[in-house]
Amino acid sequence: MSRTSQILNDWHAVARAAALPKDPPKPGRSVGSVGLAGVALAVIFLGVVTLRGPNPAPPGTAGGVAPAPSVPTTVLTSPNPAQGAASFALPGAGGTCSASQFVLGKATSGYGYGPIGTSVVFVSQPLRNAGDSCILELPKTIGVASVTGSAVAVEAADSGSLSLHIGRGQSISLLLMARWPAGGSVENRTPSPCEGPVSDVTTVIVPFASGTIKLDLSPTWDQVCRSPASVSLTIVS
Amino acid sequence: MQAEAVVSALVESEYQRAYERHSADVFRFTLAWTNDWTSAEDLTQETYLRLWRHRDSLDWSRPILAWLLVTARHLANNRSRGLRRRLVPTRSELPSDESVRDRWLDVRQALRRLTPIERAALILTTLEGWSYAEVAEALDTTEGALRAAVSRARDKLEVA
Numbered sequence: 257m258s259r260t261s262q263i264l265n266d267w268h269a270v271a272r273a274a275a276l277p278k279d280p281p282k283p284g285r286s287v288g289s290v291g292l293a294g295v296a297l298a299v300i301f302l303g304v305v306t307l308r309g310p311n312p313a314p315p316g317t318a319g320g321v322a323p324a325p326s327v328p329t330t331v332l333t334s335p336n337p338a339q340g341a342a343s344f345a346l347p348g349a350g351g352t353c354s355a356s357q358f359v360l361g362k363a364t365s366g367y368g369y370g371p372i373g374t375s376v377v378f379v380s381q382p383l384r385n386a387g388d389s390c391i392l393e394l395p396k397t398i399g400v401a402s403v404t405g406s407a408v409a410v411e412a413a414d415s416g417s418l419s420l421h422i423g424r425g426q427s428i429s430l431l432l433m434a435r436w437p438a439g440g441s442v443e444n445r446t447p448s449p450c451e452g453p454v455s456d457v458t459t460v461i462v463p464f465a466s467g468t469i470k471l472d473l474s475p476t477w478d479q480v481c482r483s484p485a486s487v488s489l490t491i492v493s
Numbered sequence: 494m495q496a497e498a499v500v501s502a503l504v505e506s507e508y509q510r511a512y513e514r515h516s517a518d519v520f521r522f523t524l525a526w527t528n529d530w531t532s533a534e535d536l537t538q539e540t541y542l543r544l545w546r547h548r549d550s551l552d553w554s555r556p557i558l559a560w561l562l563v564t565a566r567h568l569a570n571n572r573s574r575g576l577r578r579r580l581v582p583t584r585s586e587l588p589s590d591e592s593v594r595d596r597w598l599d600v601r602q603a604l605r606r607l608t609p610i611e612r613a614a615l616i617l618t619t620l621e622g623w624s625y626a627e628v629a630e631a632l633d634t635t636e637g638a639l640r641a642a643v644s645r646a647r648d649k650l651e652v653a
């Protein structure tokens with residue numbers, strides 16, 4: 257082995273032993289803290305959940321409306337059959353995309369910022385279309401499964417494009433945001449309505465025109481409301 | 494409102510992803526450039542702080558690594574000039590693992606005879622598997638100059 261190769265091998269071994277901080281630096285705040293920017297983001301986020309206006313036409317679609325002649329329903333069993341045999345009906349999304357034509361990348365998640373007493377978490381799931389081009393529509397209903405294994409359908413707020421043309425080989429990201437009350441009680445604060453809360457959510461099930469994808473959450477979500485929507489869903493291309 | 498929320502969340506997500514994907518690349522690049530462990534750690538953090546500050550003006554749909562490396566190099570040069578002006582001795586921390594530390598001291602000594610561009614050119618093209626075009630962009634030089642730097646680096650190390 258030449259002298260150069262020896263040095264390079266050593267450099268390689270040493271450099272890869274470096275232990276960098278797990279989280280990236282962010283000036284003036286840390287993950288989990290609540291600051292002005294956090295409050296601002298949370299206000300925006302709450303707006304997303306509650307103020308669902310018309311969505312802009314995404315690129316590659318004619319007027320942003322994809323044909324949806326019918327809405328198939330997928331019947332799913334609990335992701336954890338050992339803890340419950342419950343099944344539930346999950347309406348399929350519109351469009352033409354099948355869940356099976358997407359290759360899932362490594363999901364990333366992190367904490368957003370909310371007003372005092374609110375936790376905000378987002379999950380970004382990369383997807384690559386390994387099949388033919390298709391029209392992807394965001395579902396109005398998704399499934400969530402709790403740590404106890406029971407899965408239920410909950411409302412989702414589509415905060416982005418209603419439909420998107422996904423070309424063959426194209427990569428996109430499915431972005432989910434969830435919020436729930438946290439941090440104890442705050443005087444004079446009226447709790448937000450939450451019908452049929454599901455606690456300790458470990459899994460999210462997203463339906464496509466046919467089939468579903470299942471996302472395992474880390475960190476888990478403390479609570480998801482069946483209604484009104486406390487989970488926001490969008491596609492980023 | 495919707496667009497702002499999506500952008501905010503996306504940027505946060507992309508920033509996190511950029512760190513997970515490329516922080517090690519940035520560290521190794523700055524380590525190759527500076528030949529200094531502490532500087533490489535600091536510069537990696539500074540580079541990501543710079544990325545965070547510019548997060549709203551960046552085109553996140555484009556590969557971010559080139560931006561990170563160019564920024565890291567600028568920061569390294571600024572840091573080097575600042576230290577020279579102030580004549581302040583740098584703190585010198587080493588890898589905490591003893592076996593890694595000893596190995597690093599030997600490697601660092603051997604690589605001291607190379608210039609930053611020679612070190613970076615040799616390491617990035619040989620070890621990291623980057624193309625000459627990618628490294629040339631990060632180092633703001635030409636592929637021809639890069640090949641020459643790699644050749645010089647090899648010659649210097651062989652006679653060391």
